[in-house]
Amino acid sequence: QLQLQESGPGLVKPSETLSLTCTVSGGSISSSSYYWGWIRQPPGKGLEWIGSIYYSGSTYYNPSLKSRVTISVDTSKNQFSLKLSSVTAADTAVYYCARRPGGLAAFDIWGQGTMVTVSS
């Protein structure tokens, strides 16, 4: 069965770039009609959709984060990645990667999440 696993530094300094990778196992990231997304959750707060990438490479970003976000896919490694630039303490959160089938208006499979703290 398909599984997602986030990885990356747990601590990032203010003004630097946060970089995370989501590894897909048990299936191909290149399978047609799947979107791969990033969602975050600040401590004690709600979920926030960051953005998604279609298997073909088309990207869609939350307008509030669009100027700082880049999502990319590496089909050779069966991974997709998140880069968030110019981070501040407000970007401290658990970051989840998730799958959304094209024919399903919902995120059906989630990674376990990874905590990223922005601090000097």
Added chain:
Amino acid sequence: QSALTQPASVSGSPGQSITISCTGTSSDVGSYNLVSWYQQHPGKAPKLMIYEGSKRPSGVSNRFSGSKSGNTASLTISGLQAEDEADYYCCSYAGSSLWVFGGGTKLTVL
């Protein structure tokens, strides 16, 4: 694109029914029947419970149901059980391949 509005908390006794509301706008909830609901236990990843307003994924109890009226979607849990105690989030399609979540509701089973 503002977060959908959910009550901060709801509670109910075992066996009772509760309903969680999720209020958006005519640009998201009101325009599309594409609201999903997620259950999140402490320290765990969210789990999909309802999609496209009222559909249940395989394996989700039929005690969970969803509906929509105007700009407000609702999640109803009937026959409350202790294991239903968790945070619940709604999410709606907002057009142009964008998505918006609600602020979350903490369900307490008394």
